[in-house]
Amino acid sequence: MKALIQRVSEASIKVSGRTLSAIDQGLVVLLGVEKEDSSLDVDKLLHKVSHYRIFADDDGKMNLNVQQINGSLLIVSQFTLAADTKKGLRPGFSSAAEPILAEALYDEFITKAKNQQISVGTGQFGADMQVALINDGPVTFWLSS
DSSP states (O other), rough: OOOOOOOEEEEEEEETTTTEEEEEEEEEEEEBBBBBBBBHHHHHHHHHHHOOOOOOOTTTEEEEOOOTOOOEEEEEEOOGGGOOOOOSSSSSSSTTTHHHHHHEEEEEHHHHHHHOOOEEEOOOTTSSSEEEEEEEEEEEEEEOO
């Protein structure tokens, strides 16, 4: 399981011109699920995402996590993170999870994040989404389970 996380001052998701979710300060989490992923990967990756210290403390150092700043998560399914880009000029998706597994683990990630008392906004699995964000820093990290 992979996540591209971006520290944001605000972000939103639209589908067909309708806003589904919007957050203020927090993290946009682009979440990619691979064939071999399981609930164990959800737990490992969610722990990393929710505890990753990338927000400034009083001294301006990246020392606080999203929970410590009372930030939010905007969680977006992103199967393209599972792409194989090593050869050629077209991505391959043979390592991406089938939609049934991917959606189940995406939903589990969301549920478990909410159970940690983190404010969570979401996209719509499998939809053509428009994600708008203001990357604060910019600060972007690639995490995996």
